[in-house]
Amino acid sequence: DAGVIQSPRHEVTEMGQEVTLRCKPISGHNSLFWYRQTMMRGLELLIYFNNNVPIDDSGMPEDRFSAKMPNASFSTLKIQPSEPRDSAVYFCASSHNEQFFGPGTRLTVL
Amino acid sequence: GIQVEQSPPDLILQEGANSTLRCNFSDSVNNLQWFHQNPWGQLINLFYIPSGTKQNGRLSATTVATERYSLLYISSSQTTDSGVYFCAVGKKLTFGTGTRLTIIP
Numbered sequence: 001d002a003g004v005i006q007s008p009r010h011e012v013t014e015m016g017q018e019v020t021l022r023c024k025p026i027s028g029h030n031s032l033f034w035y036r037q038t039m040m041r042g043l044e045l046l047i048y049f050n051n052n053v054p055i056d057d058s059g060m061p062e063d064r065f066s067a068k069m070p071n072a073s074f075s076t077l078k079i080q081p082s083e084p085r086d087s088a089v090y091f092c093a094s095s096h097n098e099q100f101f102g103p104g105t106r107l108t109v110l
Numbered sequence: 111g112i113q114v115e116q117s118p119p120d121l122i123l124q125e126g127a128n129s130t131l132r133c134n135f136s137d138s139v140n141n142l143q144w145f146h147q148n149p150w151g152q153l154i155n156l157f158y159i160p161s162g163t164k165q166n167g168r169l170s171a172t173t174v175a176t177e178r179y180s181l182l183y184i185s186s187s188q189t190t191d192s193g194v195y196f197c198a199v200g201k202k203l204t205f206g207t208g209t210r211l212t213i214i215p
Contacts, residue, residue: 104152
C-alpha cells in the first residue's frame with residue numbers, strides 16, 4: 001500500500017485566495033482525520049470522518065474552513081478565503097484502529 | 111478534554127546512550143500511539159500501545175493504562191533517532207507537546 005497520499009505537498013498563496021488540500025486514505029481504513037501543526041499550537045485535530053460521515057468538526061477554526069469526504073478514497077479540506085494565520089502544515093491521517101499519517105501539506109499564505 | 115503531558119521537553123545525548131521518554135495522560139484511554147517526527151516533518155508510527163509492552167529493535171514501549179502513563183525506551187541511540195517524539199491518545203489522537211531528542215555523534 002502507498003500509505004496516505006496528500007496533495008499538494010507545498011502551497012503558497014496570497015491572502016484571500018481559495019485553497020484546497022486533498023487526501024487519499026489507506027484502502028480499507030474507515031476513519032479519516034485532518035490535523036494542523038503550528039509552532040504555537042502544536043498538532044491539533046480539525047475534523048474527522050467515520051465511514052465518510054463527519055463525526056466531529058469541533059476543531060475547525062471557523063467558517064472559512066470546510067471539509068468533505070465524497071467517497072471512501074478521497075477527502076478535501078478547503079479554506080476560503082485564506083488568511084496568513086492559516087499558514088501551517090496540514091496532515092491527513094486514516095485508521096482502522098492505528099492512525100497513519102500522510103506526508104502533510106505545507107501551506108503558506110502571504 | 112484529555113490532557114497529555116510529555117517529559118522531558120528536550121533531551122541531548124551522545125550517540126550510543128539510552129533514554130526514556132514519558133507520557134502522562136489525564137483520563138483512561140483505549141488508544142495510545144507513539145510517533146517520531148523526523149527533521150523533514152514526517153510523522154512515523156513507532157508503536158500502537160493502549161496497554162502492555164512492545165519492542166521493535168532498539169525501541170520499546172510500555173503503557174500502564176491503570177496509572178495513565180506510557181514510556182518509550184530508546185537504546186544505543188543513533189544520530190538518525192534525532193527528532194521530536196510525540197505521544198498521542200484517544201481515537202481522535204490528542205497529542206502531547208513532544209520531546210525533542212538530539213543525538214550528538
